[in-house]
Amino acid sequence: MDGAAGGAGQDPDAPHPAQQAPGEELPVALLQQAVDQVHLAAEDLEEGDDEEDDDSEASGEDEEDEDEEDGEGVDVKEDVPDPSDPANKGIKLYGCEHYRRRAMIVAPCCDRPFWCRHCHNAACNDNEVDPKRRHVLDRKAVREVVCGLCGLRQEKARSCSGCGVAFGRYTCLLCSFFDDDLTKECFHCQDCGICRVGGRHNFFHCRTCNCCYALSLRDSHVCIENSMHANCPVCCEFLFDSIKPINIMPCGHTIHQECLRSLADHSTYTCPVCMKSIMNTSAMERVWESMDQAVQQTPMPTEYAGMRVNILCNDCSTRSAAPFHVLGHKCGQCGSYNTRRV
Ligand SMILES: [Zn+2]
Ligand SMILES: [Zn+2]
Ligand SMILES: [Zn+2]
Ligand SMILES: [Zn+2]
Ligand SMILES: [Zn+2]
Ligand SMILES: [Zn+2]
Ligand SMILES: [Zn+2]
Ligand SMILES: [Zn+2]
Structure with a gap:
């Protein structure tokens, strides 16, 4: 599911539908890329600009x-x-x-x-x-x-x-x-019970998540019961009603686009709710590659040579042993640095 632009239909009055998580990081480039995708699916209040089509x-x-x-x-x-x-x-x-x-x-x-x-x-x-x-x-x-x-x-x-x-x-x-x-392109979604923006033809109402999402998310999002009827895990605003753009992270949890961005700006790549990585696999791989380089360029003092630690991966839930390093520990299974010591 990477790269897909998603978007939960935003409600003009309430707003935004959710989008797929942007990439972050190292960022800015990736994030920008992801954010661009987001804009394809949902524009917000003050910029009802182009890209609108027809009918x-x-x-x-x-x-x-x-x-x-x-x-x-x-x-x-x-x-x-x-x-x-x-x-x-x-x-x-x-x-x-x-x-x-x-x-x-x-x-x-x-x-x-x-x-x-x-x-x-x-x-x-x-x-x-x-x-x-x-x-x-x-x-x-x-x-x-x-x-x-x-x-x-x-x-x-x-x-x-x-x-x-x-x-x-x-x-x-x-x-x-x-x-x-x-x-x-406002439309009223009967199931949401509110008006949203972005054009009815660009969204579908997911009955599990209980919200309108961009068509591109139909087969690629992780459904979480009432996932849009939750507060943003960063700023605590109720998302279903929010007029700010919303992203759906790969784990299915929802968050404001700007709040997700602020996590990435602080080099935090984990979902505040479930600790899984906040971007899709290909975007995270680029983050992990740069971590690999950083680790290589930062040799640990000799007294730590050969030291290994047991870790649990937050992404794939696999336990493995990794060389001890101050910057992070790489999952032996999926390569993620989103791991914790156990
Ligand atoms: Zn007003
Ligand atoms: Zn009048
Ligand atoms: Zn309405
Ligand atoms: Zn809806
Ligand atoms: Zn869903
Ligand atoms: Zn927020
Ligand atoms: Zn999550
Ligand atoms: Zn893993």
Whole structure:
């Protein structure tokens, strides 16, 4: 399974699907390579850029808003909305740092409008000084919106009952989610129960992992029950909902891409959950090769000559004996340095 770019479908609102683990290390080159792969599968919030392909229906089959061009692979970016239609007024001119949209959602918890749940959570949780008042928005509980153009507060809908403007070119009423940026290719996954980005045609929902993953992971990922319904082992943020890119390590455990990168930056190549190596075999082999060289170039003092230690490999679980060295001990079976003394 190496090299495969993976990606768990990110949820625009919640986000990212997971990707296959990047390589790290020695890095940067490898890591960069791996990270590039990741980007193929899932882009994140603020960079809904290109590489998107076609078909607008991928962005919301359940609820097609007004852009339903349908048809044969229409280029999403180019489907130009009819400017004379009042529903198309103000496209991309309204919204917050997170989304371009033309309605604010009314948070039922505080009875106040916010552009999006991230804006709400920033104000009411992250930046709330009183710990007792901190709370996050339940997107399913949202019932009302405020039109961004005319200011009318109303039941949530696809368009304003006052001025007729559409609240988003992509709309999901289940998630109370609106987005004028179609290049993100939002779609609602029934099984995840949330909207994700990256195009429905690029993902499948794994029922074991219980999350959307990139198609490239269909036959190559290690399934772990509810693996995306876990906290990042580095920063502890809940992953299923995270809007940051997520990677799936070869062991099947999930982690933020940036958190994985920080492990590699600190020359840590083991999964914090299970201790297996964090990159695929070919990427790790390059790390072990450089370890071989380092070991060779660092002879141990003569008093250690011939000393051997018993080790257990975290990757292949084989026990073996290896020459003692301060830099590490190489598994006699698979060649990994991800071993511990026993
Ligand atoms: Zn926002
Ligand atoms: Zn309005
Ligand atoms: Zn949705
Ligand atoms: Zn899903
Ligand atoms: Zn799975
Ligand atoms: Zn993290
Ligand atoms: Zn693991
Ligand atoms: Zn081994």
